[in-house]
Amino acid sequence: xxxxxxxxxxxxxxxxxxxxxxxxxxxxxxxxxxxxxxxxxxxxxxxxxxxxxxxxxxxxxxxxxx
Numbered sequence: 001x002x003x004x005x006x007x008x009x010x011x012x013x014x015x016x017x018x019x020x021x022x023x024x025x026x027x028x029x030x031x032x033x034x035x036x037x038x039x040x041x042x043x044x045x046x047x048x049x050x051x052x053x054x055x056x057x058x059x060x061x062x063x064x065x066x
Contacts, residue, residue: 001049002027003022004019004022004049005050014053015040015053016042017054019037019042019045020037020038020041020042021037023035023037023041023045024037
């Protein structure tokens with residue numbers, strides 16, 4: 001959660017796969033061998049932390065707002 005909060009404060013783009021990769025790296029650094037960052041894990045983590053990731057908008061929609 002700390003990494004997520006820091007990335008959000010820097011307004012970095014965050015995706016589900018990126019969160020899973022960071023979680024996997026953290027588990028490896030803590031030598032937690034049985035951890036798997038599955039889609040189910042990600043969904044439960046988001047629910048537990050009240051996180052909603054926005055879906056990427058198509059480039060056309062982003063350009064239309066300029």
